[in-house]
Amino acid sequence: MLLTVKYAPKKLADMLGNADRLEHIRQWMLHWLSGKKRKPLLIYGPPGTGKTSIAYALKSEYDLDLVEMNASELRNRARVDRILGASASAGSLFGRAKLILIDDADVLAGRTDSGGGNAIKNFLSESPCPAIVTATDIWDKSFSGIRSECEIVDFKRINKLSVRKHLERIAESESLDVSAETLEAIATRAEGDLRAALNDLQAMGPTARVHDKDIFEMVRGIFKAETYAAAREAISGEIDYDLIKLWMDENIPAEYETAADIAAAYDSLSKADIFDGRIRKTNWQLMKYSIDLATAGVALAKARPYHKFTKYSFPAYLKNMSRTVERRAILKTIGLKIGARVHGNRRDALAYLPLLKEFGKKHAHELMAFYDFSEDELAFILETSVSRVKAGA
Numbered sequence: 564m565l566l567t568v569k570y571a572p573k574k575l576a577d578m579l580g581n582a583d584r585l586e587h588i589r590q591w592m593l594h595w596l597s598g599k600k601r602k603p604l605l606i607y608g609p610p611g612t613g614k615t616s617i618a619y620a621l622k623s624e625y626d627l628d629l630v631e632m633n634a635s636e637l638r639n640r641a642r643v644d645r646i647l648g649a650s651a652s653a654g655s656l657f658g659r660a661k662l663i664l665i666d667d668a669d670v671l672a673g674r675t676d677s678g679g680g681n682a683i684k685n686f687l688s689e690s691p692c693p694a695i696v697t698a699t700d701i702w703d704k705s706f707s708g709i710r711s712e713c714e715i716v717d718f719k720r721i722n723k724l725s726v727r728k729h730l731e732r733i734a735e736s737e738s739l740d741v742s743a744e745t746l747e748a749i750a751t752r753a754e755g756d757l758r759a760a761l762n763d764l765q766a767m768g769p770t771a772r773v774h775d776k777d778i779f780e781m782v783r784g785i786f787k788a789e790t791y792a793a794a795r796e797a798i799s800g801e802i803d804y805d806l807i808k809l810w811m812d813e814n815i816p817a818e819y820e821t822a823a824d825i826a827a828a829y830d831s832l833s834k835a836d837i838f839d840g841r842i843r844k845t846n847w848q849l850m851k852y853s854i855d856l857a858t859a860g861v862a863l864a865k866a867r868p869y870h871k872f873t874k875y876s877f878p879a880y881l882k883n884m885s886r887t888v889e890r891r892a893i894l895k896t897i898g899l900k901i902g903a904r905v906h907g908n909r910r911d912a913l914a915y916l917p918l919l920k921e922f923g924k925k926h927a928h929e930l931m932a933f934y935d936f937s938e939d940e941l942a943f944i945l946e947t948s949v950s951r952v953k954a955g956a
């Protein structure tokens with residue numbers, strides 16, 4: 564399970580940082596619950612500081628009916644009326660009080676959907692229920708309408724000491740054998756972003772639990788498997804499945820030699836990724852299909868067995884811990900550029916990365932031109948240095 568989900572704050576007291584703001588928001592909620600109307604709240608600040616979490620914490624602490632709305636729903640009059648119907652207002656005698664959440668409104672009101680901002684503003688100006696709007700950046704002109712309807716609360720980055728202590732507590736309760744230096748390094752790199760910190764800790768977790776030697780054996784077992792059953796048997800113990808995916812991803816080109824085998828293997832792995840993104844969050848039982856795609860699917864991608872010794876390598880992702888922050892930023896722009904070309908969303912687009920890497924090894928210039936990648940982005944995709952890209956090597 565994702566640590567960010569498992570350790571999501573359940574009440575306001577579980578939340579780190581921004582103590583005065585949290586208290587202010589509690590008072591705002593209590594006002595509503597005692598029947599006094601207040602302006603909607605616009606909470607803005609850097610990612611991973613708890614903007615979305617606080618809405619959920621209020622929901623569970625005060626037993627509210629939390630309704631998330633996006634711009635297109637807000638434009639739909641009938642839907643808005645239904646949601647805000649007779650029993651809608653806070654403190655109503657009928658059912659639970661509602662709290663409306665318009666999450667990441669700066670994205671919703673973005674350039675691609677210029678009507679979105681107006682729909683949100685209009686809704687806020689007449690909302691009979693408490694509403695929370697979140698955003699990272701609110702100073703764009705197009706956002707001034709929303710700003711004027713709200714009381715603005717700024718969330719600051721969480722300080723490093725709090726982040727580190729939080730990581731220590733979680734490492735302890737998850738029995739992760741992670742050194743104090745590593746926790747300190749993760750806390751530093753997170754730059755006040757708790758989501759990033761927990762995700763980095765999660766990436767470290769499996770290595771802390773499973774010996775490298777065992778993982779190498781598993782990876783070998785999966786690659787060499789010639790039947791579905793053999794591939795599934797290769798996985799044993801308390802191995803984290805996301806880690807297996809990273810290892811397969813890293814080592815497919817080392818194990819497989821023909822282009823067809825490599826493409827088929829990556830195809831299966833990409834399907835597992837997409838499957839995971841869409842399904843795992845909601846239905847854990849379906850996870851076994853995605854495990855199959857990442858293991859047996861990759862094993863059976865080969866046309867015939869390779870009877871050779873392969874030296875498998877450690878996933879680059881884990882080696883590059885020090886670069887995770889830059890990585891995230893660059894992954895975002897790469898995902899957007901691919902998404903624009905393949906008409907998919909950013910997350911799904913990233914499933915193409917392994918294929919692009921293979922293609923780009925021989926056709927770097929075509930790749931750059933087609934997706935409009937910068938040299939940095941190309942270097943990232945090819946997992947090489949910018950200087951090598953510049954030299955055309």
Ligand SMILES: Nc1ncnc2c1ncn2[C@@H]1O[C@H](COP(=O)(O)OP(=O)(O)O)[C@@H](O)[C@H]1O
Nearest residue numbers: 567571578579610611612613614615616757758
């Ligand atoms: N202030 C906080 N206190 C405790 N955990 C937090 C806090 N902010 C973020 N987190 C952790 O990070 C995850 C993502 O936080 P989220 O509220 O979605 O961030 P934001 O909306 O500000 O980008 C949460 O599920 C939680 O695990």
Ligand SMILES: [Mg+2]
Nearest residue numbers: 614615666697
């Ligand atoms: Mg959020």
